[in-house]
Amino acid sequence: MRKQSLRRTCVALATVTALSLAATACGGTTKNDVQKEGSGAGAVAGKADPNAATKKGLTVGFLPKQVNNPYFTSADKGGEKALTELGSTYKEVGPSSATDTAGQVSYVNTLTQQQVNAMAVSAQDPGALCTALKQAMRNGVKVVTYDSDTKTGCRNAFVSQASAEDLGRTEVQLLARQIGYKGEIAILSAAQTATNQNTWIGYMKDELKDPKYKDVKLVKIAYGNDDPQQSFQQTQGLLQEHPHLKGIISPTTVGIKAAAQYLSGSKYKGKVELTGLATPNDMRKYVKNGTVDAFELWDPARLGDLAARTAVALSSGQITGKEGETFKAGSTTYTIGRDGVISLGKPTVFDAENIDRFDF
Ligand code: RAM
Numbered sequence: 001m002r003k004q005s006l007r008r009t010c011v012a013l014a015t016v017t018a019l020s021l022a023a024t025a026c027g028g029t030t031k032n033d034v035q036k037e038g039s040g041a042g043a044v045a046g047k048a049d050p051n052a053a054t055k056k057g058l059t060v061g062f063l064p065k066q067v068n069n070p071y072f073t074s075a076d077k078g079g080e081k082a083l084t085e086l087g088s089t090y091k092e093v094g095p096s097s098a099t100d101t102a103g104q105v106s107y108v109n110t111l112t113q114q115q116v117n118a119m120a121v122s123a124q125d126p127g128a129l130c131t132a133l134k135q136a137m138r139n140g141v142k143v144v145t146y147d148s149d150t151k152t153g154c155r156n157a158f159v160s161q162a163s164a165e166d167l168g169r170t171e172v173q174l175l176a177r178q179i180g181y182k183g184e185i186a187i188l189s190a191a192q193t194a195t196n197q198n199t200w201i202g203y204m205k206d207e208l209k210d211p212k213y214k215d216v217k218l219v220k221i222a223y224g225n226d227d228p229q230q231s232f233q234q235t236q237g238l239l240q241e242h243p244h245l246k247g248i249i250s251p252t253t254v255g256i257k258a259a260a261q262y263l264s265g266s267k268y269k270g271k272v273e274l275t276g277l278a279t280p281n282d283m284r285k286y287v288k289n290g291t292v293d294a295f296e297l298w299d300p301a302r303l304g305d306l307a308a309r310t311a312v313a314l315s316s317g318q319i320t321g322k323e324g325e326t327f328k329a330g331s332t333t334y335t336i337g338r339d340g341v342i343s344l345g346k347p348t349v350f351d352a353e354n355i356d357r358f359d360f
Helices: 002-016 019-026 070-085 101-113 130-138 164-178 195-207 228-241 253-264 280-288 300-315
Strands: 059-063 089-092 118-121 142-146 157-160 183-189 216-223 245-250 273-276 294-297 326-329 332-335 341-343 348-351
Touching (some): 059 070, 059 300, 070 089, 070 253, 070 300, 101 118, 101 130, 118 300, 130 142, 157 300, 164 195, 164 245, 164 273, 164 294, 183 195, 183 228, 183 253, 195 216, 228 245, 245 253, 253 273, 273 294, 280 348, 300 326
Parallel strands (some): 059 089, 059 118, 118 142, 142 157, 157 341, 183 245
Antiparallel strands (some): 326 332
8 A cells, every 4th residue: 555655656756857856756665676777687676486476467568669560469469368368457558650769758657657567668779768667667667678678777677589699690691591602781670779670780790700701791781660661662772772782681570571572573583682580471472472582580479478477477576587587487487597688589480391380
């Protein structure tokens, strides 16, 4: 009761005062939920009790990067299903553009004001949401990032789709094989600030330093902002600017779909290779018509499922987000890694041979 009313006071304060001032005023008022600023996910006060009962009747808000993106529709549906199974409530809020960080900030504040127990956030930017997320945590809301992380001090745990390093390096390996280790390549990314895409691109550049890629040249990184039309135009622009381009990596489901659409209707079909991260349902026709050879992804619904179960485990006190803690999600036991990262597993590579076995 007391905690509830304190939470309410702090939230009310946050709405009328500058958030940073309110943060100071409310800091320390909620017992075990206080997160030390900027000191990483491991800095959560309190101890995990792996045997604590799984709480029911919780409300978990999902805040994807972008609501009308089919990838997030699948991911968040996975979250909804898991929460229903666990006896808790799911809600989803979020911007329709992948470049609306101000929108994401105000959705974080709304969820905090609504006193959700936890939120699962895919961040458009590593730093922009931090003040709002820290405020949420001070008010007792558990914060899980999924798909795209924030700085580690701004959330309790990050549910990662696969190792970022694996994803970055394997995309280069796939494309290099397709172009015979020779020629100009480009990257068609999402938003310029997206944490996930930028981390993968960092590993792609590092992979390209290996001498086996000495004849492969990265000539441009373009940004389609997870907008189908902008991504289509950016692909067109890449080919106009670099007529000798041999391949494109697009580590975004929206980007790769638009690039495949452009290539398949152009003279470049089958000549310019395309790989990256896509859903099998989006790529099926382009694999069958020879525009795309192979690409990869994880199952977004499983990512949403794990984000939801992590949120519930945090809210139940089974974990705090510290390295080495373990918890059960469905039939699998997950161990929290460095910086509060929980990894879903290995991505799957899809090609003509296996694509028809998948439906998402
Ligand atoms: C897009 C988004 C998302 C990314 C996938 C691969 O839907 O940018 O963040 O993980 O692609």
